[in-house]
Amino acid sequence: MQDLTFRVQRYLPGKDSKPYMQEFTVPMRQGLTVLDGLIYIKENLDNTLSFRSSCRMGICGSCGMLINNFPMLACHTPVEELNTDTITVKSLPNFPIIRDLVADLDPLFEKHRSIDPYIVMAETGDLNKLTAQFLQSGEELQSYLQFAYCVKCGLCMAACPTVSTDEFFLGPQPLCQGYRYCTDRRDTGAKQRFEKADSGHGVWLCHLAGACSEACPKGVDPALAIQLLKRAMVFDSLRLRKKPEPATPAQPIAESKPKIEVPEFTVKQ
Amino acid sequence: MRETKLKILQYITGIALFFFVGTHLIISHLGSEEVTEWTSVADRAANSGWLVFYIILLLFGLYHGIHGLRTIILEALPRLSVKSLDFTLVIIGLAIFGYALYIPVSAF
Amino acid sequence: MTTNATSGENRHLPNRLGIKGWIWGGNYTIERYLYTLHRITGLGLLLYITLHLVMNGFRLGGAESWTDLMSFFSGPGFKFGEYLVMAAFIIHALNGGRLILQHLGYTLGKPKPPVYPYVDSLRRRRPILWIMLFIIAALAIYVLVEFVT
Amino acid sequence: MEIVHDVVILGSGIAGLRAAIEAARVGNNDLDIAIVSRVQLMRSHSVCAEGGTAAVLHPEEGDSLELHAWDTVRGSDFLADQDVVKLFVGKCPEEIVQLDHWGIPWSRRPDGRISQRAFGGHSFDRATFAEDKTGFFEMHTLYDTLQKYDRVTRYDECYVTSILIDNGAFAGLTVWDLTSGEFFFIKGKALVIATGGACRMFGFTTYSLTATGDGLAMAYRSGIPLKDMEFVQFHPTGLIPNGILITEGARGEGGYLRNNKDERFMEKYAPSKMETAPRDIVSRSEMTEIMEGRGFTREDGLDYVHIDLRHLGADKINERLPLIREVAIKFAFIDPIEQPIPVRPAAHYFMGGIHTDIDGATPVSGIWAAGEAACISLHGANRLGSNSTAECLVWGKISGEKAALYAKAQKSLPPTPQQIVDDEEKRIFEHIGHGNGSEDLFALRLELQRTMDHNVAVFRNGTDMETALSKIRELRDRLKHVKVTDNSRIYNTNLMSLVETINLIDLAEVIVVGGKARTESRGAHSRKDYTERDDVNWLKHTLVYYNPDGEPHLDYIPANITMWKPVERKY
Numbered sequence A: 001m002q003d004l005t006f007r008v009q010r011y012l013p014g015k016d017s018k019p020y021m022q023e024f025t026v027p028m029r030q031g032l033t034v035l036d037g038l039i040y041i042k043e044n045l046d047n048t049l050s051f052r053s054s055c056r057m058g059i060c061g062s063c064g065m066l067i068n069n070f071p072m073l074a075c076h077t078p079v080e081e082l083n084t085d086t087i088t089v090k091s092l093p094n095f096p097i098i099r100d101l102v103a104d105l106d107p108l109f110e111k112h113r114s115i116d117p118y119i120v121m122a123e124t125g126d127l128n129k130l131t132a133q134f135l136q137s138g139e140e141l142q143s144y145l146q147f148a149y150c151v152k153c154g155l156c157m158a159a160c161p162t163v164s165t166d167e168f169f170l171g172p173q174p175l176c177q178g179y180r181y182c183t184d185r186r187d188t189g190a191k192q193r194f195e196k197a198d199s200g201h202g203v204w205l206c207h208l209a210g211a212c213s214e215a216c217p218k219g220v221d222p223a224l225a226i227q228l229l230k231r232a233m234v235f236d237s238l239r240l241r242k243k244p245e246p247a248t249p250a251q252p253i254a255e256s257k258p259k260i261e262v263p264e265f266t267v268k269q
Numbered sequence B: 001m002r003e004t005k006l007k008i009l010q011y012i013t014g015i016a017l018f019f020f021v022g023t024h025l026i027i028s029h030l031g032s033e034e035v036t037e038w039t040s041v042a043d044r045a046a047n048s049g050w051l052v053f054y055i056i057l058l059l060f061g062l063y064h065g066i067h068g069l070r071t072i073i074l075e076a077l078p079r080l081s082v083k084s085l086d087f088t089l090v091i092i093g094l095a096i097f098g099y100a101l102y103i104p105v106s107a108f
Numbered sequence C: 001m002t003t004n005a006t007s008g009e010n011r012h013l014p015n016r017l018g019i020k021g022w023i024w025g026g027n028y029t030i031e032r033y034l035y036t037l038h039r040i041t042g043l044g045l046l047l048y049i050t051l052h053l054v055m056n057g058f059r060l061g062g063a064e065s066w067t068d069l070m071s072f073f074s075g076p077g078f079k080f081g082e083y084l085v086m087a088a089f090i091i092h093a094l095n096g097g098r099l100i101l102q103h104l105g106y107t108l109g110k111p112k113p114p115v116y117p118y119v120d121s122l123r124r125r126r127p128i129l130w131i132m133l134f135i136i137a138a139l140a141i142y143v144l145v146e147f148v149t
Numbered sequence D: 001m002e003i004v005h006d007v008v009i010l011g012s013g014i015a016g017l018r019a020a021i022e023a024a025r026v027g028n029n030d031l032d033i034a035i036v037s038r039v040q041l042m043r044s045h046s047v048c049a050e051g052g053t054a055a056v057l058h059p060e061e062g063d064s065l066e067l068h069a070w071d072t073v074r075g076s077d078f079l080a081d082q083d084v085v086k087l088f089v090g091k092c093p094e095e096i097v098q099l100d101h102w103g104i105p106w107s108r109r110p111d112g113r114i115s116q117r118a119f120g121g122h123s124f125d126r127a128t129f130a131e132d133k134t135g136f137f138e139m140h141t142l143y144d145t146l147q148k149y150d151r152v153t154r155y156d157e158c159y160v161t162s163i164l165i166d167n168g169a170f171a172g173l174t175v176w177d178l179t180s181g182e183f184f185f186i187k188g189k190a191l192v193i194a195t196g197g198a199c200r201m202f203g204f205t206t207y208s209l210t211a212t213g214d215g216l217a218m219a220y221r222s223g224i225p226l227k228d229m230e231f232v233q234f235h236p237t238g239l240i241p242n243g244i245l246i247t248e249g250a251r252g253e254g255g256y257l258r259n260n261k262d263e264r265f266m267e268k269y270a271p272s273k274m275e276t277a278p279r280d281i282v283s284r285s286e287m288t289e290i291m292e293g294r295g296f297t298r299e300d301g302l303d304y305v306h307i308d309l310r311h312l313g314a315d316k317i318n319e320r321l322p323l324i325r326e327v328a329i330k331f332a333f334i335d336p337i338e339q340p341i342p343v344r345p346a347a348h349y350f351m352g353g354i355h356t357d358i359d360g361a362t363p364v365s366g367i368w369a370a371g372e373a374a375c376i377s378l379h380g381a382n383r384l385g386s387n388s389t390a391e392c393l394v395w396g397k398i399s400g401e402k403a404a405l406y407a408k409a410q411k412s413l414p415p416t417p418q419q420i421v422d423d424e425e426k427r428i429f430e431h432i433g434h435g436n437g438s439e440d441l442f443a444l445r446l447e448l449q450r451t452m453d454h455n456v457a458v459f460r461n462g463t464d465m466e467t468a469l470s471k472i473r474e475l476r477d478r479l480k481h482v483k484v485t486d487n488s489r490i491y492n493t494n495l496m497s498l499v500e501t502i503n504l505i506d507l508a509e510v511i512v513v514g515g516k517a518r519t520e521s522r523g524a525h526s527r528k529d530y531t532e533r534d535d536v537n538w539l540k541h542t543l544v545y546y547n548p549d550g551e552p553h554l555d556y557i558p559a560n561i562t563m564w565k566p567v568e569r570k571y
């Protein structure tokens, strides 16, 4: 099989004033992912190359990079999918570069935190009183499940044109997570999140470029979540939004089957 | 929710502009040559129906455009203070509106 | 929750795409570039309206100066400019209509658990976009014909 | 530089996050809490957990706490401490409901109640699941929930290099911040170690690249004993070629294992439970099939069997096992709806870990351990699938709570052992990785993995382990010649790999030493030269103590049998 050319962004703080590209030749094998290629480079060609990786199965979200001018997870991208043998790898745009391919995602995490991404229960107050599980219909589950797929990789933030200029724009990931919790019936904190999304750098700076959903490796579709959030906010401010019913706790049910037998204790209690 | 209300207005004005500007463009650019002649222009300015039409068009167009401009400025220059930006844009908007209103009123 | 006490703002090399990211940010498909087009047409229309109003100021000079102005503006260059404004309006209006609908969550469908390979709602509803672009093109051609004849 | 916090949580997997939340809750704004992780918090290995979390939720349908306890004890080949098991099964249901209140998308039954699926070794369908991304959803639910506590400081990508103990009590951690390059000391009153397992010492493993057992090695070197480390679980279904897990849920949902004759070979080994027998048994069955020539062969030696999901149908696969399908398509170019998936046993879990009591407290005051890094003796010689995320939740909570209460009671902070901190900084940046360059780090690590894969895998024997031990010691010597070419302190993954490899080698030694000594077959420790379980001599836990100048020191404590005496284990 043919060899691959990896063009990799290098940048060492303190030494380089700006990033530059370096070329490596990596032998191709079936199923090789871009991450495998980078690991090959690190272990065999240049030990100083830095990049993030952990799960190598596309679920932890560490390895977001700009691969052939599109943000992708390196471990989740078999080279075969790229249809080329020259692979350009850069760190995620719109995030500061720490070193080589390692981008600083802290701004994303802080924005995510700022939208209150957790269940707020106003009525019942204490979340920690463990009374019973809540009932949830399939439809209710589906209304947010897709958005809960988010691995917080930041690819959507690298893709969004508004993020590319506006450092304060909340951005697709945080807004999507804001909506994910608003639409969960266990939550009653929609109002407070609406207020937060309503700032001059909030939800209204999304102009449906759709690049976030295009880039998202997990099918989260943040663009959809943001538009649904806008709709909820518009309806809410016109007082047309139906007040969602609070979640119903499950009632205990009567015994329907006999206990499965457990061997007697053989040690005296 | 201030931003949401402003945006709702932009949507409403957008939809309204669809008809207003549409009509205006069809009349003045696609129609016959006469519409831009002095007499017909003056006629329409004197007709209070048309006057209201133009004032609404003006208001909506200005609001819609300036709110759009505001969005773009907020994005391109995120460090700008929202308050002073809003203030400046409102002043500019009012100035243009006043000027535009003054023309038909004083010309005829 | 606060972030690591040793980290700070702007510790690392900034890498924001900036305004050029509006024009070309990478290998994306059509919506991301319609974003810019909507913007340019919107700004263009705003600029045009402002000029238009200034031009209207000539009415203050009475019939004479107005007619002068109108004949000044009937040259082919200005005709073309006028056409651009019309085209911009058509694009902005139709795309704006789509945006209003979709911003309010209409035509996008409901969220559903993604099935690999993933397709997002905008791409699932691509035909809407094609129809819109087709109408835009048709109108633009119609107006062009009107202008030339 | 020195930073002070009251409670320090080391590790941000399910156990670490759960501990942090509990500490913040108990602390109630009085305690200053730090959570330190070598990755960004939500990237921890726990996101990979797929199949489910065990808990008794449906007593009305025949399940009971006793049954869960019995399954766990029997699964552990009777090495589990039964008082621990009892505590565990009682707490699991609470944790499931707690997560429900925090917003996890548990998969549901048509009536809206939380759904459960079958899992290996459980006599009732009690693996609570959220599709096949249970660990992922649990992690993110916990991470999101943690966001609401103000007095938690996060240290993302801060690699801890040592745990300092002063006068028999916790003193602090030395930390290397990868993103800023700074090296500093975090001082605290209490510590919870939740650093996960160390399966990366094996080449073919289901684990993340970052699961290198640093916490285990650091605790071990600081004098805390490691318990039962010879018990390493091999998961029956690691995807060929790179070991990514095909969840046990795939078998729980009804998938078949087949050999090259297309037979469901589990009929021979566990006729009543078939594919859902405990993992040690299924893994041994697969290896037996492969060794007796009924597997499929591959050039690179990764011979395999098939797991067949086709009869489940596209809808069920997409609804219940979407990740499995995605992973199989992406990484093996196989759509499980149309083709069987090639799998073989892969290193998957450390039953052993840091020695703790039933509360997760280590012998050192002020230090707790939770999750996979701890050995509370819940899993004994073999863990049941879905018991481990449950363990992380239960003891994450307990240890977080205990640590917070301890920190509240503690008035003063320990003194800073400045000399030791400086020495540690020298060790990391000036001492290791300054060899003559005659050895290559990555080649050595590969050798370690090969050694473990070949000699300390599903089946073991005395001579193989002897070979492994001498190889491990040889590697430790050769590691001194490694030269790290990267000399930046910022995100130097080259140096970090070296530190990891040093840790892995220490742990590999512990495993082999403990395994060599244990002359019986029990659970996951299956010896070809001692094929029987020996309850007379070996119903006890191995403790391994670090010895800076020679062989590790071995000790034993009895297993705690409070409910059922050992009987023959048959499925």
Ligand SMILES: Cc1cc2nc3c(=O)[nH]c(=O)nc-3n(C[C@H](O)[C@H](O)[C@H](O)COP(=O)(O)OP(=O)(O)OC[C@H]3O[C@@H](n4cnc5c(N)ncnc54)[C@H](O)[C@@H]3O)c2cc1C
Pocket (backbone or CB within 6 Å): D010, D011, D012, D013, D014, D015, D016, D036, D037, D038, D039, D041, D044, D045, D046, D047, D048, D049, D050, D051, D052, D053, D054, D134, D135, D158, D159, D160, D161, D194, D195, D196, D197, D206, D207, D208, D211, D213, D214, D215, D245, D247, D348, D349, D370, D371, D372, D373, D385, D386, D387, D388, D389, D390, D392
């Ligand atoms: C593929 C797979 C599937 C699984 N499926 C299931 C399942 O279905 N059900 C089930 O019950 N169990 C399952 N398990 C097991 C379960 O996932 C793990 O046992 C559990 O997640 C361990 O969690 P933890 O919190 O103890 O550690 P981890 O999640 O491994 O976290 C370790 C943490 O420690 C940190 N850390 C480590 N070293 C350092 C250091 N030097 N400095 C700073 N921080 C450090 C890491 O950054 C990380 O945050 C599965 C495991 C695998 C591999």
Ligand code: HEM
Pocket (backbone or CB within 6 Å): A206, A207, A208, B010, B011, B014, B015, B016, B017, B018, B019, B021, B061, B062, B064, B065, B066, B067, B068, B069, B071, B072, C035, C038, C039, C041, C042, C043, C045, C046, C049, C092, C093, C094, C096, C097, C099, C100
């Ligand atoms: C035909 C009717 C029109 C419709 C339906 C319409 C619709 C819209 C909509 C929905 C937006 C919001 C885009 C977004 O936030 O993503 C918008 C933005 C904008 N519009 Fe219009 N518009 C119309 C006419 C006009 C006119 C006549 C002008 C000129 C004054 C104008 C100027 C702008 C500007 C400057 C923006 C901001 C662009 C941006 O934010 O990217 N629009 N328009």
Ligand code: SF4
Pocket (backbone or CB within 6 Å): A149, A150, A151, A152, A153, A154, A155, A156, A157, A172, A173, A176, A212, A215, A216, A217, A218, A219, A220, A221, A222
């Ligand atoms: S929405 Fe998608 S692209 Fe964005 S952070 Fe989440 S998983 Fe990544």
Ligand code: F3S
Pocket (backbone or CB within 6 Å): A159, A160, A161, A162, A163, A171, A172, A205, A206, A207, A208, A209, A210, A211, A212, A213, A222, A223, A226
């Ligand atoms: S790319 Fe950006 S503009 Fe909106 S739809 Fe996505 S957030």
Ligand code: FES
Pocket (backbone or CB within 6 Å): A052, A053, A054, A055, A056, A057, A058, A059, A060, A061, A062, A063, A064, A073, A074, A075, A076
């Ligand atoms: S390494 Fe985890 S997503 Fe790529």
